Amino acid sequence: DAKTTQPTSMDCAEGRAANLPCNHSTISGNEYVYWYRQIHSQGPQYIIHGLKNNETNEMASLIITEDRKSSTLILPHATLRDTAVYYCIVRTKTGNQFYFGTGTSLTVIP
Amino acid sequence: NAGVTQTPKFRILKIGQSMTLQCTQDMNHNYMYWYRQDPGMGLKLIYYSVGAGITDKGEVPNGYNVSRSTTEDFPLRLELAAPSQTSVYFCASSYPSSGNTIYFGEGSWLTVV
Numbered sequence: 001d002a003k004t005t006q007p008t009s010m011d012c013a014e015g016r017a018a019n020l021p022c023n024h025s026t027i028s029g030n031e032y033v034y035w036y037r038q039i040h041s042q043g044p045q046y047i048i049h050g051l052k053n054n055e056t057n058e059m060a061s062l063i064i065t066e067d068r069k070s071s072t073l074i075l076p077h078a079t080l081r082d083t084a085v086y087y088c089i090v091r092t093k094t095g096n097q098f099y100f101g102t103g104t105s106l107t108v109i110p
Numbered sequence: 111n112a113g114v115t116q117t118p119k120f121r122i123l124k125i126g127q128s129m130t131l132q133c134t135q136d137m138n139h140n141y142m143y144w145y146r147q148d149p150g151m152g153l154k155l156i157y158y159s160v161g162a163g164i165t166d167k168g169e170v171p172n173g174y175n176v177s178r179s180t181t182e183d184f185p186l187r188l189e190l191a192a193p194s195q196t197s198v199y200f201c202a203s204s205y206p207s208s209g210n211t212i213y214f215g216e217g218s219w220l221t222v223v
Binding site: 034036041042043044045046049085087096097098099100101102103 | 114141143145147151152153154155158160166168169198200202204211212213214215216217
């Protein structure tokens with residue numbers, strides 16, 4: 001599985017969009033980008049995933065660059081409850097190992 | 111709507127003791143995983159399984175053993191507990207044909223003293 005690089009921490013004002021970047025320059029053609037978040041020692045929670053095209057669901061949007069070497073998770077209107085560690089993972093759809101790394105600690109500020 | 115269930119939630123062990131962390135899932139998922147998370151750190155994969163009777167090592171398998179006799183259950187055994195095994199342990203499962211989204215249990219807090 002490809003390695004990912006994320007900033008260690010970020011702040012975002014409540015109500016503003018939170019944009020969390022991830023670099024995955026060694027991603028393979030059949031590897032997807034997955035995003036999870038972990039709120040204060042709970043089990044990580046799935047947010048979104050994508051292959052090439054941008055994706056949106058009720059939680060977030062995922063923007064993947066055309067060369068697929070990086071992506072951005074967007075939380076359109078951050079709330080205090082979005083304060084969490086966000087993990088970017090790349091893997092195949094049938095891959096049997098998930099490696100999480102250290103993620104980005106997002107703090108939403110009132 | 112149980113999902114992934116782990117027991118116990120909290121446990122204190124003495125050095126050298128052994129114990130088993132239980133994990134069961136009711137989603138008929140092929141893949142199951144055990145992770146540990148030390149304070150302020152990311153998750154490290156201990157062991158994983160792609161189906162009943164099949165297990166494999168992850169990043170940090172030393173000091174642990176697993177078995178997968180059924181699709182539902184994936185217990186993690188700690189032999190000769192050491193202080194370095196003080197951590198939060200998460201069990202998880204996924205199913206490839208459903209996008210391989212991984213579902214986590216609520217965690218088991220283990221302290222070795």
